[in-house]
Amino acid sequence: LVANTTEMPDLLSFRTSDVVTFKYYCGVIAFLDEDYFKAEEHLEMAYRLCHKDAQKNKELILTYLIPTKLLTRRQLPSAALLEPYPSLEAVFLPFTKCIKGGDLRGYDENLAKGEDWFVKKRIFLTLERGRDITLRNLFRKVYLSAGDSKTRIPVDHFRAAVSWKSGVDVETEEVECFLANMMYKGYIKGYISRERGMVVLSGTNAFPDTGV
Amino acid sequence: EEWEEDETDVPGGGKPNLWEESWDDDDLSEDFSKQLKEELKKVDAQKGEMQR
Numbered sequence: 661l662v663a664n665t666t667e668m669p670d671l672l673s674f675r676t677s678d679v680v681t682f683k684y685y686c687g688v689i690a691f692l693d694e695d696y697f698k699a700e701e702h703l704e705m706a707y708r709l710c711h712k713d714a715q716k717n718k719e720l721i722l723t724y725l726i727p728t729k730l731l732t733r734r735q736l737p738s739a740a741l742l743e744p745y746p747s748l749e750a751v752f753l754p755f756t757k758c759i760k761g762g763d764l765r766g767y768d769e770n771l772a773k774g775e776d777w778f779v780k781k782r783i784f785l786t787l788e789r790g791r792d793i794t795l796r797n798l799f800r801k802v803y804l805s806a807g808d809s810k811t812r813i814p815v816d817h818f819r820a821a822v823s824w825k826s827g828v829d830v831e832t833e834e835v836e837c838f839l840a841n842m843m844y845k846g847y848i849k850g851y852i853s854r855e856r857g858m859v860v861l862s863g864t865n866a867f868p869d870t871g872v
Numbered sequence: 873e874e875w876e877e878d879e880t881d882v883p884g885g886g887k888p889n890l891w892e893e894s895w896d897d898d899d900l901s902e903d904f905s906k907q908l909k910e911e912l913k914k915v916d917a918q919k920g921e922m923q924r
Contacts, residue, residue, distance in 0.1 A: 677873040711873075712881045734894045741890035760897035797895045805905035820911040829918075870895045 680706050680714075684721055691724050692782060700728045719745045726752055727786040734793055734869070736760070751777065759790060762798025764826040767791055795838060796847040798825055800867045811861045815839070815852065818859065832857075 671679055687702030703725040710718050722737070722745065729735045736756040742749040751774050758766035771778070771787060778784035802821045806813050819835040839859060842848040849862035866872060 824911040
């Protein structure tokens with residue numbers, strides 16, 4: 661006989677404080693299991709039900725909800741969300757700036773700077789994956805700066821951007837590798853024409869889910 | 873402890889959206905394009921040196 665969760669009493673029959681605690685731990689466990697969509701669901705509910713004066717609890721929930729939403733929705737906390745929590749603000753606000761600006765070096769520096777705390781909270785690996793979003797945003801900027809609906813962009817342009825924003829001179833092959841990875845992951849729609857040294861991007865929705 | 877919904881931070885209750893898109897950077901100005909062109913010149917210059 662297999663027991664399952666439908667045999668549990670309805671969550672609403674428990675006290676709200678217990679539900680918040682329960683959902684928080686379910687969320688953290690799903691997070692550590694790398695089941696980020698499940699983690700998001702639990703943590704969002706915990707955050708939503710949390711008493712507005714329970715600063716410390718909300719801070720704990722957000723410590724995991726922020727990296728989770730970065731991966732599931734590519735979303736970042738706004739300054740208004742972080743403002744009431746100085747320690748979270750100090751850690752995550754610089755990150756959000758780097759991610760938006762495609763600042764690869766800044767991203768790596770922030771990751772290194774907060775490493776001890778990230779490892780202690782077990783969010784380091786998750787944040788490390790956020791680097792992809794930074795790179796995607798940088799490539800998107802290159803695309804946008806090329807002008808309206810330009811679909812062919814020299815690989816060298818991407819290379820220059822990566823070298824500039826990472827502070828390291830990267831090889832053309834390396835940039836092609838980054839681009840191919842982005843295409844494989846569905847962050848960019850297009851292909852690389854190696855003979856011509858060009859990236860040929862899709863005429864529509866070249867950077868899916870980012871409005872271009 | 874028990875509390876009502878109006879004692880929570882329910883987003884949407886007149887609050888601004890607390891989450892924003894990771895690519896939504898308002899700074900995408902001419903600065904980026906300009907600086908990118910500068911960086912391209914550097915790349916081209918390096919190439920020239922290598923070929924020499």
